Amino acid sequence: MVTENLKEVEARICAACERAGRDRSEVTLIAVSKTKPVEMIREAMEAGICEFGENKVQEMTEKWEIIKEPLHWHLIGHLQRNKVKYIVDRVHLIHSVDSVRLAEQINLEAGKKSKVCDILLEVNIAGEDSKFGLRPEEVMETVQTIAPMPHVRVRGLMTVAPFVENAEENRKHFRNMKKLMVDITGKNIDNVSMDILSMGMTGDYEVAIEEGATMVRVGTGIFGERVYNYS
Numbered sequence: 001m002v003t004e005n006l007k008e009v010e011a012r013i014c015a016a017c018e019r020a021g022r023d024r025s026e027v028t029l030i031a032v033s034k035t036k037p038v039e040m041i042r043e044a045m046e047a048g049i050c051e052f053g054e055n056k057v058q059e060m061t062e063k064w065e066i067i068k069e070p071l072h073w074h075l076i077g078h079l080q081r082n083k084v085k086y087i088v089d090r091v092h093l094i095h096s097v098d099s100v101r102l103a104e105q106i107n108l109e110a111g112k113k114s115k116v117c118d119i120l121l122e123v124n125i126a127g128e129d130s131k132f133g134l135r136p137e138e139v140m141e142t143v144q145t146i147a148p149m150p151h152v153r154v155r156g157l158m159t160v161a162p163f164v165e166n167a168e169e170n171r172k173h174f175r176n177m178k179k180l181m182v183d184i185t186g187k188n189i190d191n192v193s194m195d196i197l198s199m200g201m202t203g204d205y206e207v208a209i210e211e212g213a214t215m216v217r218v219g220t221g222i223f224g225e226r227v228y229n230y231s
């Protein structure tokens, strides 16, 4: 199933790139494997995927215990400061930085390991009460505050767009994310390279690509519906 689904997702990504006049190489597909077993991750690896997304530190580190291959792991869920130490030396990119305090903690823990940790700032682009993320108007100042931290590098922005029936409803939000990126890039801030725009999930990744996403995070479309264990 995973192999078939990946073919479908890949075809849709290619088509969206084509519509937008973009090269396929500009978009990285992250396979969001949260709640899914290691066997399914291995199936995706067989199909050539090496970028995986998890939203919980514990689940990610448990999977690291089993999967030793050098994959790129992306932390895409809310991160608590006391858990930074468990992932900082092995995570490829943290997508969900939503405060200066969290960035400070990442800087501290990465420093202990003489590393530089790549991060994205999460933006609550639609201003939803239920969502994590910075308000759009806070982003510029936050980037400027984090920029001088020697063990953290801001690589771009991430958003989780609203859950909608029709992906077109999110186009305006993706467009606003792109505008925010361009504004920050224009400031030429030292130690900041705004080259990653992480947006688009199963329901709306094609629209996100049309509006400039460089990373899409697809879970259900690759691994099928998630079943949560409410215990």
Ligand SMILES: *Cc1c(COP(=O)(O)O)cnc(C)c1O
Pocket (backbone or CB within 6 Å): 032, 034, 055, 076, 077, 160, 201, 202, 203, 217, 218, 219, 220, 221
């Ligand atoms: C779960 C999750 C995804 C993937 O969602 P799907 O709709 O299953 O593709 C993407 N991004 C974040 C932050 C997530 O938590």
